[in-house]
Every structure is written in structure tokens, then in C-alpha cells.
Amino acid sequence: MKIAVVGGGVVGLSTTVELIRLGHDVTCLEAGEPMGERSAGDTRIFRLAHAYPDMVELAGRARRLFPEGCVDGAGTVVSGDGVESWASAMAAAGATHEIVAAGSRSLRLPATDIAGPILVDPAGGVIRVDRLRTHLIGIAHRHLRRARVDLLERAGDRVRIWSPDGPEEFDTALICAGAETSGLAAGVGIMTPPALEHHVRFSFPIRPEAPRPLRCWITLGGFGTYQHSSAAGTWAVGADVDPVLVSWAGGREAAEQASRDAVTAYVARELPFVEPRVVGQLYCTHNPDLSDGLQFVRSGPILTIYGENFMKFAPLLGAMLAEALIDGSTPPDAGPGAR
Template identity: 60%
Template sequence: MRVAVVGGGVVGLSVTEALLRRGVDVWCHEAGAPMGERSAGDTRIFRLAHAYPDMVALAARSRALFAEWGGRAGTDLIDDVGTVVSGGQMRVWADAMAAAGADHDVVDGESPLLRLPGRADAALIDPAGGVIRVDRIRRFLVEAAGDRLRTAHVDAVEEVTAGVRVVSGDRADTFDAVLICAGAGSSAVASGAGLDLPAALEHHLRVSFPIRPGAPEPMHCWITGDTYQHLAAPGTWAVGADIDPALVAWDGGRPAAERASLDALTAYVTRHLPFVEPRPVAQVYCTHDPALGDGLQFARNGRVLATYGENLMKFAPLLGEMLARACLDGSTPANAGPTAEGTA
């Protein structure tokens, strides 16, 4: 069986790795650097904590698969520092973890269990959370894909009598199945295969700041009502946030969105994080779909399968297994999270 994967982000490479282990003739198409767009940067937050019990359970399965990956890579892929959730969503997420049977604690802001760069009121502690080492995952997956990673921009995907044709420049190849997981580029490619995927885009920036001496160590990853924060490079704290949509709208352009995001994040650090110096030292840019949040979504038309969503890094090894099976048996995985009622 021949399978084409369109998109060489963390999901596309994870599926490629899973298919190669199954002996499949698979090719992964990526126009830019592997894991260079929505999978950019060297770190992310892992968490079991979600608003939906099914997402908590899926994250737990993914956590176990990360451990298997780490065994094969010869290094830990998640730094076990735990993740803290505070703000208005905390109680809902705690209820979802309880419903899923996941280990967690709910504490007040004075708890000695909290290790944060600022103050929280009540907080949910997810002990299985931590910092995903994207740099290590990238090395592992790129090495696993080997020469099956093809540097190519896919112009069209279309079903033909013999299978599914993938057109890239002056090259056209026919496959038995195609998976589209190209992030911001998925909608355009999928439309030619009869799939209507979300196409909204906005700019997103994550900024790192120096950690002051005397900060708790090691600090938890932290998700507040409108920010996410974690240890990035040694001695630096990464902060991302929900910015006024008018300031990061796609039509406003990247430079203006980056300036607005940088100003907002620096102001946040100044006001709320006494253990962090409000002096930007690094930043990571990516695109973001404002219409999507936590959730796994899938769509199929014939022999073409697509997956999309936000915050997918923490599900990468699980998505690799799920989508590899679906490519081979023609199934469509069930949606999870807020879209679960729309499953196929």
C-alpha cells in the first residue's frame, strides 16, 4: 500500500513514523523545514488537564506513548515538572479530570505545592504535566522518517480511478490513501479533494523572558485564564496569551501583530510575574486558527483523510497511531472534545 502524508509538522511526521514501522510505502511532503510552522519552537506544555473527560483520557494514552518514543530515542521527551491550571476554567477542568480518573490536586494559592513565577488563587495541579522537549522530538521523528521526507509543496490532491493523485509542481504521483495534516495549508489542499476545513487564521507570538534569581525551582508549567507559561531555554520563561483579536487579525499583517503581542506580553510580565524580568530575549511565531481550541477533528472523503485542530503537539504519538490505522483501513477516527457529538 502507498500512502502520502501532506504536511511535515509533528502530526505528519508522527504518522509517517507509525506507517514506516508497519512496513508501509509512505512519503511525507513538506514545503519548508520539518516541524517549522505550527510545530515551531523547542518546547511546549504537556497536560492531562482538559475541559472534557475524553480529552483527558486521550492525553493519558499519549503520555504513555511519549514514554515509548523516549525509550527508542534514548532520552526523556517530557520534563516532569507538572502543570498548574488556574482561572475561571480551573473547576471545569478539575471535574473533567475527576470524571476521567486522572490524578490531580486542587489547592489554594497559599499551598506549598505550588511553584509558580507569580500568584494564583485556587489552582489545579496536574502532576503528569510538564515541558515537552520539541527539539528532541523533532530529531527523533526526522531521523525516523529518513529519506521518506520529501521537500515539496503540494499543489493538489484529487481522487482518480487508480487512487489519489498528489500533484507537486511538475510531478504527479498516485497513492492508495492520502492524509492531509498541513496546518494553515490544509484548507486549500483539502478543498480540491472535496473536504471543507476551517480556514481562519490569525498571528500568534510566544515570548521568552529571563527568570530572576530566587524563583521557585523547578517551576510548574502554568495555564491561567488567558495565558500559557513554561520554562523554555534554561533560565528563561516563555509566555503566550490570548491577545485582542483586532490586534492579531490576519489582514493586519505579521509585523503589527508581533509588535502588539510583544507589548501585551511584556506588560503582563511586568504586572503579574515578580520572578520574571520583563525583558524579551526570544520569541516564537506561528499561525493560529481562532475558531479552533482543544479538540481533535477528522474528516474523510473517499480515500482522502484530513485532521485539524489546535494544541496537537501533546497528542502527537497518539495521533500517529490513530491516523496510521485509519489510513490503512479506511476508517475515520472519532472526534474528541467539544466536537465529539459530530463524530463520523
């Protein structure tokens, strides 16, 4: 089959690699750098821990498919309101986990005053995105085409894709283009949430006296955070900043400053083993209307995926999407938006 993958992020590249393995004629179209924007950076959190059993099960399947050396198994901790439902989901999926008290020696976090209950996911850890990027591009590079996709349209039972080079027809196509997904999908009658907001993750130096190795950490609640080891000796922190401060209309510069102020204040107040001094930042766009789930929509030969936090499912998504493109099926949704 002649297949187009529109978007060269981690999902697009993972799908391209699987289609190459299966022997299909696949082209991955990406206007910018492969695994830029939402797949950028050097690290992400991996976790089995989720609030829905189907997401826990999918994360477990994905973990087994990551290339060797792409996930460091330091473990992931989840704390704050709602931990009990996450633990119930892990239990329902048969995933190993533990509920521990504040002060437990198993936590290994850059803070000492942690509100319970606290969930430990021993299978969690850090995804080494730079290694995964190298692996995927190393296989897919001959199938990558630097091209901006302006439009997709149905051409009978095939797909016509328009770029500055002109139109080209394919047997089937996948739209997984990050912030561009909503606009491209709407052109073929697929409606996905279009809202965007600015998001920034910041890195701070880890103090020498911090426990080692540090576990990844997710805090639930109003000022929710995700935190993990990043580049050597640094701690990455992203947070749920007030939506008014990071709105798309407010502009990137204002959102970056508001995020920096909020996250730095949190680090100074809550993380005694981290210096409140920004040494790096990673910007991306975020859709506030999407949650930690997987949604798939098909219109004839065109398949679309949307959601958030795809990185930890990447190799499994590649296999699922490749199969669906080949046989014309639609994978089942997972998580809070599952139908």
C-alpha cells in the same frame, strides 16, 4: 500500501514513523523545514488537564507513547475561571489531580498573587520538542520529500497529488498541513475552518530567586496565558491577545508588536520572578475558530485532521492516523467539536 502524508509537522512525522514501523511505502511531502511553523520551537506544555474527559483520556494514552526523555515531568498548574470544569473532566477520566489554595507550596510558579481556584496536574510538564524532532526525523528522513503540494484529487479509488514535479498517485493520503490544510482539503470537498491570525510566544529571563523547578502554568479567562520553562533560564509566555490586534488582515509586523507589548506588560505586572525583557520569540499562525480538540474528516481515500494544540497528542495521533489510513476508517472526534 503506497501512502502520502501531506505536511511534515509533528503530526505528519509521527504518522510517517508509525507507517514505516508497520512496513508501508510512505512519503511525507513538506515544502519547508520538517516541524517548522506550527511545530517549531524547543518546548511545549504537556498536560492531562483538559475541559473534556475524552481529551484527558487521550492525553494519558499519548503520554505513555512519547519517546524516553521527551517530556520533563515538572507538573502543570491551571488557574482562573473554569477550573472546576477541568477538574470534573479529570475526575471523570480517572486522572490524578488536586485543587489547592493560593499560596500552596506545591505551586512553584513565578508569581505569588494567584487567583483561585487552582488545579494541579502532576502528570504535566514540558515537551522537549527539539528531542522529539530529532527522534522523528532520524527515523523518517528517507521518507521525507521536499515538495510543495498544489492539489489533491480523487483518481477513482486512489489519490492523485500534484506538485511542481508533476502528478503522482497513491492508495491513500493524509492532509495535516497546518495553515495549508483548509485550502488543500477544500479541493476534495472537505470543509475545515479557514480563518487565520498571527500568534507569538515570547521568552523572558527567570530571576535567580524564582522557585525551582517551575511548573507549567495555564491561566483561564479574558487574557488567558500559557507559560512554561523554555531554553535554559528562560520563561516562555503566550497569551490570548485582543483578536483585533492580531488579525490576519492587520499583518504580521503589527501583530508581533501588539503581542510583545501586551505580554511584556503582563509579565511586568504579574510575574515578579521573571524579568520583563524579551530574549526570544516564536511566531506561528493560529486558527481562531478552532479550539483545543481533535476533528477528523474523510473523503474516500483522503483523510484530514484539524484542530489546535496537537503536540501533546503527537505519538498517539500518529498511531491513530496510521491505522485509519490503512483500514479506511475515520477516528472519532474528541473535545468540544466531537460529533
